Amino acid sequence: MKRLLLFSALLAFGLAFAQGPARADIRIIVVSHGSAADPFWSVVKNGVDQAAADMGVSVEYLAPEIFDMPRMAHLIDAAIAARPHGLVVSIPDADALGRSIRAAVAEGIPVISMNSGSDVFQGLGVLRHVGQTEYEAGFGAGQRMAAAGVTIAICVNQEVGNVALDLRCQGFQDGLGEGASTSVLAVGTDPVEVRSAVMAALSANPDIDGVLALGPLGAEPTIAALEQIGRLGQVVFGTFDLSPLILETLVAGNMAFAIDQQQYLQGYLPIVFLTLYIQYGLLPGSEVILTGPGFVTPETAAQVIELAARGIR
Amino acid sequence: MTPLIEARRVSKYFGSVIALKDISFAVNPAEVHCLLGDNGAGKSTLIKIFSGVHKPSEGTLLVEGHEVVFNSPRDALDAGIATVHQHLSVQPLMSVTRNFFTGREPTKGWGLFSYFDLTFAEKTVREEMSKMGIDIRDPSQAVGTMSGGERQCVAIARAVYFGAKALILDEPTSALGVKQAGVVLRYIVQAKARGLGVVFITHNVHHAYPVADRFTLLKRGRSLGTFAKGEVPREAILSMMAGQEELEALEAELAESARHGAALAAASSRS
Amino acid sequence: MATRAKPITDERVRKVGIVNKLLSRPELGAVVGAILVFAFFSLVAGDRGFLSSRGIVSWLEVSAQLGILAVAVSLLMIGGQFDLSIGSMIAAAGMVIAISVVVYGWPMWAAILLAFAFAGLVGFINGYLVNRTGLPSFIVTLALLFVLRGATIGFTRLITGRTQVPGLHPQAEGDWLAFLFSGTLFGLPVSIYWWLALTILATWILLRTRFGNWIFATGGDPEAARNAGVPVQRVRIILFIGTAVAATIFATLQVLAAGSADVARGRLKEFEAIIATVIGGTLLTGGYGSAIGATFGALIFGMVQQGIFFTGVNTDWFQVFLGVMLLIAVLVNRYIRHRATVAK
Numbered sequence: 019m020k021r022l023l024l025f026s027a028l029l030a031f032g033l034a035f036a037q038g039p040a041r042a043d044i045r046i047i048v049v050s051h052g053s054a055a056d057p058f059w060s061v062v063k064n065g066v067d068q069a070a071a072d073m074g075v076s077v078e079y080l081a082p083e084i085f086d087m088p089r090m091a092h093l094i095d096a097a098i099a100a101r102p103h104g105l106v107v108s109i110p111d112a113d114a115l116g117r118s119i120r121a122a123v124a125e126g127i128p129v130i131s132m133n134s135g136s137d138v139f140q141g142l143g144v145l146r147h148v149g150q151t152e153y154e155a156g157f158g159a160g161q162r163m164a165a166a167g168v169t170i171a172i173c174v175n176q177e178v179g180n181v182a183l184d185l186r187c188q189g190f191q192d193g194l195g196e197g198a199s200t201s202v203l204a205v206g207t208d209p210v211e212v213r214s215a216v217m218a219a220l221s222a223n224p225d226i227d228g229v230l231a232l233g234p235l236g237a238e239p240t241i242a243a244l245e246q247i248g249r250l251g252q253v254v255f256g257t258f259d260l261s262p263l264i265l266e267t268l269v270a271g272n273m274a275f276a277i278d279q280q281q282y283l284q285g286y287l288p289i290v291f292l293t294l295y296i297q298y299g300l301l302p303g304s305e306v307i308l309t310g311p312g313f314v315t316p317e318t319a320a321q322v323i324e325l326a327a328r329g330i331r
Numbered sequence: 332m333t334p335l336i337e338a339r340r341v342s343k344y345f346g347s348v349i350a351l352k353d354i355s356f357a358v359n360p361a362e363v364h365c366l367l368g369d370n371g372a373g374k375s376t377l378i379k380i381f382s383g384v385h386k387p388s389e390g391t392l393l394v395e396g397h398e399v400v401f402n403s404p405r406d407a408l409d410a411g412i413a414t415v416h417q418h419l420s421v422q423p424l425m426s427v428t429r430n431f432f433t434g435r436e437p438t439k440g441w442g443l444f445s446y447f448d449l450t451f452a453e454k455t456v457r458e459e460m461s462k463m464g465i466d467i468r469d470p471s472q473a474v475g476t477m478s479g480g481e482r483q484c485v486a487i488a489r490a491v492y493f494g495a496k497a498l499i500l501d502e503p504t505s506a507l508g509v510k511q512a513g514v515v516l517r518y519i520v521q522a523k524a525r526g527l528g529v530v531f532i533t534h535n536v537h538h539a540y541p542v543a544d545r546f547t548l549l550k551r552g553r554s555l556g557t558f559a560k561g562e563v564p565r566e567a568i569l570s571m572m573a574g575q576e577e578l579e580a581l582e583a584e585l586a587e588s589a590r591h592g593a594a595l596a597a598a599s600s601r602s
Numbered sequence: 603m604a605t606r607a608k609p610i611t612d613e614r615v616r617k618v619g620i621v622n623k624l625l626s627r628p629e630l631g632a633v634v635g636a637i638l639v640f641a642f643f644s645l646v647a648g649d650r651g652f653l654s655s656r657g658i659v660s661w662l663e664v665s666a667q668l669g670i671l672a673v674a675v676s677l678l679m680i681g682g683q684f685d686l687s688i689g690s691m692i693a694a695a696g697m698v699i700a701i702s703v704v705v706y707g708w709p710m711w712a713a714i715l716l717a718f719a720f721a722g723l724v725g726f727i728n729g730y731l732v733n734r735t736g737l738p739s740f741i742v743t744l745a746l747l748f749v750l751r752g753a754t755i756g757f758t759r760l761i762t763g764r765t766q767v768p769g770l771h772p773q774a775e776g777d778w779l780a781f782l783f784s785g786t787l788f789g790l791p792v793s794i795y796w797w798l799a800l801t802i803l804a805t806w807i808l809l810r811t812r813f814g815n816w817i818f819a820t821g822g823d824p825e826a827a828r829n830a831g832v833p834v835q836r837v838r839i840i841l842f843i844g845t846a847v848a849a850t851i852f853a854t855l856q857v858l859a860a861g862s863a864d865v866a867r868g869r870l871k872e873f874e875a876i877i878a879t880v881i882g883g884t885l886l887t888g889g890y891g892s893a894i895g896a897t898f899g900a901l902i903f904g905m906v907q908q909g910i911f912f913t914g915v916n917t918d919w920f921q922v923f924l925g926v927m928l929l930i931a932v933l934v935n936r937y938i939r940h941r942a943t944v945a946k
Contacts, residue, residue, distance in 0.1 A: 080911065087860050088867070092664055096911050099657035100650055113768055113861030178763055204763070382829070405831040416829060422822035424890040425815075433819045434831035436812040446810040 038297040039103065044075040046292055047097040048106040048285075050133065051090055053081045058259065058281060062133070064329045065285025066106075073293045087114035094118035104128050104292035109135025109142070110182075116142055128295055132284040134182060136306055145301060148287045150279035150310030152185035158311045159186075159230055159256055159277060160193020160200075166254045166274060168228030171200045172219060174236040176212065178204045183232050186258065190230050198228075205236065212239035217247055231257040238263050241272075260314065260322065260331060268319035278322070279310035282330050333396040334359050335528035336381060336412060336497045341390030343376050350376040352552050354390070358497055358528035363519060365539040366532045367568065368549035374532045377549070378501050381530070382414035383407030395496075408434075413490030417502040420486040423475030427467055428452045430474050431459075431489050459492045460485070463518055480511030487518055491527065498522055499530040504538045516542050536569050628883030629895030631934040635881065635927070636898045639905050647912035657912060659790065665904025666797035667852055669897045671871060672878035673804040674848035676896035678841040679879055680808070682821035682888030683732060683739035685845040688875060690750035691724060692868025695853035697754050700767035700863035710770075711779035714854055721850040724750070725843030732842070733835045747872070755865045768862035783851075784858040793855050797897070800848070804893035817841065822889025877924070878903050881931040902927065 048066055052059030063079050070077040080097065082089040087110070095118050097105060105122050109115055109131050116138075122129050123143035131139040132148040139147045163171060171194060173187035191200040203219050205212045216239065220226055229244075231237035237257035241264075244250040251272040257264060258277045267273045287307060294300045314322050325331040334357035343351040351373045358364045368374050379385045380392065383401035391398050394410050401407045407414070421430045432452050438445040456470040465484055474482055483503050490498050500519070504512035519542050523529055533539050539546070540560075546568060548555035558568070570578075643652045651657040671688060678685055695717045702713035724746070731742045758765060774780040785792055808814040819827035820837045828834050849868070857863050880886065881902060882895025906927070910920050 078914070084869070085866065087862070087864070088856050091860070092660060092908065093911070095656065095660040095663075096651070096908050099652075099654050099660055100912060101654070111768070111860070111862065113771055114859070116861075117859070177765070180764070180766075384829075404829050408831050414829065416826070420826055420829075422819055422826060422889060424822050424885075425818050429815050429818060433815060433827065436815050438812055445812070446806075447812050447815055449810075 041074040041293065041297070044104070044293060044296055045102045046075060046077045046104040046106065046289060047100065047102040048077060048079045049090065049093050049097055050079070050081045050108045051085060051087075051110050052108070053083050054079060057261075061329055061331065062281045062285035065282040066289060069286040069289035073289060075289065075293050077289060087111045091115055091118045094122065098122045098125055098127065102127065103296045104130070106130050106132060106288040106292065108133040109138055112138040112142065119144065128292060130288040130292055132288050133281065140305065145295070146291060146305060146307060148284055148291070148307045148309060150308060151306065152182045153189040154308070155258070155277055155279070155311040156186035156189025157193035158313070159275070160190040160195070162275060162313070163228045163230070163254050163256065164194050164198060168194065168254050169198045170223070170226050171198060171228030171230065172203045172226055173200060174203045174205060174212070174216060174229065174231045174240055176205050176207050176232065176236045178202065186232050207235055209239040212236060213243045213246070216240045216243035220244075220247060220249065226253065228254045229256075233257065233259045234261040234264060237261070241267055260326060262326070265319050265323045265326065268314060268316050269323070271316050274315070276314045277310060278312040278314050278331060280312045280331070281309070283309040332359055334393070335395060337393040338377065338380065338387070339391050339393065341377070341380060341387040341392070343380060343385060344388045349552050354549070354554050356547055356554070356557075358530050360496070360528050361523055361526050362545065363523050363529045363531055363543045364545045364547065365543035366530055366547050366549065367534065367536065367539065369534055371551065372549040373552040374549055375501065378414065378499055378530070378532060381407065381412055381499055411494060411496035412499065413493065413495030413497070414499040415483065415486040415490060415501065415503060417505060421474045421482050424473055426471045427474055427477075427485055428456050428470040430485060431456045431492075435493060455492070459488050463488050463521060478511060479507050480514040483507070483515050484518055487515070487522065491522055491525065495527060497528045497530065499532070501532045502534075503531075505533065505535065512538055536565060540565050628890060628892040629898060630883070631931055632882040632895040632898035632902065635931060636901050636905070639902050643905060643909040643912065647909060650912045650914070652909055652912040657908075661904045661908035662794055663791050663904075664908055665901045666791070666793040667855065668874055668878055668903050669797040669900035670793070670800055670852050671848050671875040672882070672896040672900045673800050673893045674845045675875040676879040676882060676884050676891055676893045677804055677808060677817060678845050679876070679884050679886070680821045680888060680891040681817045681837060681841045682824065683838060683841065684743060684876070685728065685842060686740065686743040686872045687724070687728065687746035687750055688845055688849045688872040689868040689870060690747045690754065691721070691846055691849035692853045692856070692871060693865050694750050694754045695721060695850040696857045696863035696867055697758050697767065697865065699854065699857055700770055701758065701761055703773045704767050704769050705761055710773050710777035714779050714783070717850050717854065718847060721846035722843050725846035726839055728846070729839030729842040733838060758865050765865045766862055770857060770863075771861040774858055780858055783854045796851060796855065801893060801897045808893050813837070818889060874903065877928055881928065899931075
């Protein structure tokens with residue numbers, strides 16, 4: 019009898035351990051390269067916070083104030099020292115962050131990446147990646163424009179050399195297909211400069227009928243440029259990411275689509291996956307969980323505006 | 332005897348300004364030569380020429396009878412001319428020891444590994460200052476904690492220690508009270524007794540008179556002459572220096588305005 | 603004035619002297635501050651990672667990187683000058699290394715040596731301009747802050763078409779010089795050893811050499827120093843070269859750790875270095891200060907910047923803490939200096 023009791027107690031004890039810690043005790047740290055003051059990343063953080071509330075776990079969100087890879091590596095090191103149950107990171111620069119991420123994995127901390135790093139995460143020992151892959155998103159955009167009959171297009175790239183952006187233009191080109199010609203318009207990040215460059219390109223070649231921007235930094239000056247030369251609404255115009263001006267332009271019908279990578283999901287899903295992994299060892303089958311491209315069109319723009327005001331898109 | 336240092340017919344121009352014109356000035360060993368003059372007389376300029384800060388526009392400098400040219404204060408120092416400036420001699424934030432040896436720090440070791448020999452330096456500072464009658468309790472204390480007179484003495488002791496042959500003191504007592512001025516004056520006498528030639532610049536005759544052997548008067552860049560102590564009474568020097576004529580004219584003018592003012596007041600009170 | 607009998611006064615003076623000497627040391631405020639900050643974070647966050655071996659390495663590493671800059675800056679500030687171009691120098695030096703290796707195919711050691719030669723040039727320019735123009739170093743180095751940063755961005759865009767140059771990790775493999783600037787030794791990152799070595803070197807130069815005395819004199823009163831025969835202009839140039847070299851050491855460490863150079867790196871580092879130096883007891887007006895103090899100032903900085911995270915307090919409050927700490931440090935240091943230099 020005593021032995022049976024002891025055995026049952028041990029079994030229950032063992033089972034409890036096999037179940038992992040209770041949700042209330044789980045602590046997850048998110049280290050991203052975008053500070054929550056940035057409008058894009060504040061949506062991610064909202065996703066993180068909501069997931070923490072829904073799952074009943076505690077989550078901290080850390081990021082350097084500006085894009086600063088060495089600082090981010092230090093934050094990851096500090097996160098490892100705090101011994102959380104799980105770690106979520108974005109990987110904009112595998113060279114700079116690789117050592118710290120590998121150290122986390124070596125310490126036995128499960129790591130999921132989000133937003134950037136879809137092509138490097140596996141090599142670092144990261145379990146899964148939640149985000150939008152650039153090439154596929156660009157490809158989707160190219161396909162849409164081809165369906166709209168675009169034959170000559172430009173891809174406005176404000177940071178040539180940024181691998182992610184380059185991949186978007188590359189995908190776009192391939193998506194448009196053989197029948198169309200595309201070129202990359204390389205610009206800087208100064209809005210006035212971008213506007214002038216776009217105006218010049220469009221004036222030099224009036225046959226251009228498709229324009230793709232890679233984000234608000236490129237899209238907003240392009241809107242101004244199109245307006246100024248009176249061709250707003252006459253070219254097939256699409257962009258990556260959302261902003262209030264982009265949504266307005268969509269609602270007015272002057273834009274064909276905006277690609278929403280749905281960054282809310284990039285904040286929300288990793289928390290869910292990690293919690294279930296920490297407790298039960300469950301993990302989705304596919305290595306990359308795509309959160310985009312979500313195409314926002316003039317028809318759906320209104321609803322998106324309302325969600326954007328709530329910090330969800 | 333050959334003067335220790337001598338300026339022969341020296342002039343200095345700054346653009347169109349004539350700071351000094353045709354000055355001849357010499358100091359002999361074991362002598363205190365006082366350089367007098369009101370503000371703007373050119374005393375500082377002459378001193379800067381001797382200490383290597385300026386080069387004369389005309390004339391020559393001689394040290395022990397040989398003609399010299401100074402390209403920097405370092406050259407003057409190397410020639411044995413030590414200058415103690417009015418305000419800019421010691422560093423209040425540094426210790427006595429470090430101040431004493433600034434620019435001439437004793438070192439031990441070789442090449443890259445040579446270091447400032449602070450032990451030797453501190454010992455030397457204590458000794459030198461006590462020779463001049465000042466007990467430095469702690470040579471590593473900041474000079475800023477010392478009184479004005481003591482600071483001047485540190486500067487002078489430094490000059491004497493480093494083998495100065497000629498000591499040029501630019502207004503050493505001007506910022507000091509009577510008692511502290513006395514400390515410095517006594518020190519000057521001791522330096523003279525050790526054979527140094529001392530140039531003592533001041534516009535205060537009362538400080539100068541007791542210790543000086545000779546006086547030279549500068550007025551607006553020109554020399555009014557050189558006199559030995561016995562030759563001219565103190566009052567005469569004072570009057571030459573302050574410009575007795577100008578003073579009397581000023582007195583008359585002031586008296587005149589006072590009378591005028593009184594007359595105006597009387598007139599307005601009547602009406 | 604009679605000479606008092608020596609033996610009795612000497613012995614009494616010696617005892618009081620030691621206590622007074624300690625109290626009047628410029629680094630006292632920073633050492634006490636560091637102890638207090640360490641105690642605070644150990645109490646509040648010790649078990650949350652601050653005292654774990656990983657945690658300690660994380661804040662030591664941040665302190666080390668800043669400390670490398672701070673000790674050089676402290677020497678310069680004691681010598682009476684500011685260098686606001688350090689941050690831009692960090693980006694520039696990093697880019698010199700990266701572009702030489704990645705674009706022009708230079709071996710890593712050659713690129714690193716080139717960066718140091720460049721540092722010598724920049725330091726010389728800073729010093730020469732300050733000497734020649736008589737302008738405050740604040741202005742001269744501020745101008746260089748912009749010139750260097752702009753040139754870095756301009757040349758990098760011109761040569762590579764982008765603002766970041768990656769791909770350095772493979773080139774650093776097996777390179778004899780890169781080896782000195784990367785990796786760990788006995789579990790501690792190499793930056794910590796650089797920090798300690800530079801602190802010792804700077805302190806030795808400042809307190810035990812002739813040149814150190816010249817630094818104090820040049821910063822306290824350059825006229826008096828010049829009159830005493832100190833080569834004030836040469837001292838300044840050497841000090842500016844010192845800060846540029848420190849920035850290059852920082853840049854090399856950072857570039858080899860991150861595997862890339864970025865035109866935006868190093869921003870605001872000049873101010874962090876000045877803060878650490880001032881916390882460490884150096885006067886803004888020059889002539890007084892301590893390299894050890896600057897190192898402790900950097901230590902406080904690192905402990906706070908990483909430590910705040912361990913306490914769970916929102917890291918946004920870090921800057922509030924920094925400002926308050928700076929004020930307290932300066933007030934404490936002013937009191938100490940007052941005690942040390944006022945006439946008794």
